[in-house]
Amino acid sequence: MQKILVTGGAGFIGSNFVHYLVANTDANVTVLDKLTYAGNPESISTLPEDRVSLVKGDIADAALVDGLVAESDVVVHYAAESHNDNSLHDPRPFLDTNIIGTYTLIEAARKHDTRFHHISTDEVYGDLELDDPERFTEQTPYNPSSPYSSTKAGSDLLVRAWVRSFGLRATISNCSNNYGPYQHVEKFIPRQITNVIDGVRPKLYGKGENVRDWIHANDHSSAVLAIIDKGRIGETYLIGADGEKNNKEVVELILEHMGQSSDAYDHVIDRPGHDLRYAIDSTKLREELGWQPSFSNFHAGIEDTIKWYRDNESWWRPQKAATEARYKEQGQ
16 A cells, blocks of 8 residues: 655545545545645545545655655645736745755655656747647747746656756646646636626636646546556646636636526626646647546536536635635736
């Protein structure tokens, strides 16, 4: 029975992965999470206590990390500061967590020769033009455009350097935009869903033409597990489900599925440096490891997500007022 350490396992994507591990493996899971505003212990509270344990702590705490990594067979590193707007307001936490935290983890993994998987983002590649037929591949040069994406790019490069210089047994995955259960209401899709539930018109940056390549969190989880089980050490795999939609399409789809008029939203001033388009080519992952997404239909994934937020108001309600107050201060 493997012992798996999941950093950031009380956050959105990390908690979905922990649920996936419990449902699909016999592993024992330790979650290390700082429990900032984006981490919620309720996201994993229903999981069996004999399989999942939660340690509150910072991934930059070298002594704590060393002890946990020493007891683990695999480290899966989800923990990150990840909100672009927040990185523009105060970049420092992104450096502390995404750079120093990752360094602390890979040093411990190197010391104990522990298998390491690093979760990253397609935002490290910058953006594509709206009419560009190309998609990101593992060979696309890095071109980050925000404090968030630049610190994630830096953490990727650290992992690659530790593989080459020290023989770290690591893999990296860069994923497109996730949606699904347990996502903080500051993020695009849950913010729109919970606004509609509250009778508030959704808000759309600029003209809403910016394109994101959406993937359900369950599909991200299955891809990560496939990489851990079958991926080649030192390799990078891009995870995507061919879910390109512009923000306007997503908002209108949410409104339609929630019984509202598709034009019942307001435009707000665009975000500084707002990337135009992300698009993932996941051919390597699919052909080399035989992975396929389950939610290949974005409509079905959105329906599933709307239902979860309707059914789990007690999970997101405590976050909502403070989140909207913060957006109001920013004029968004």
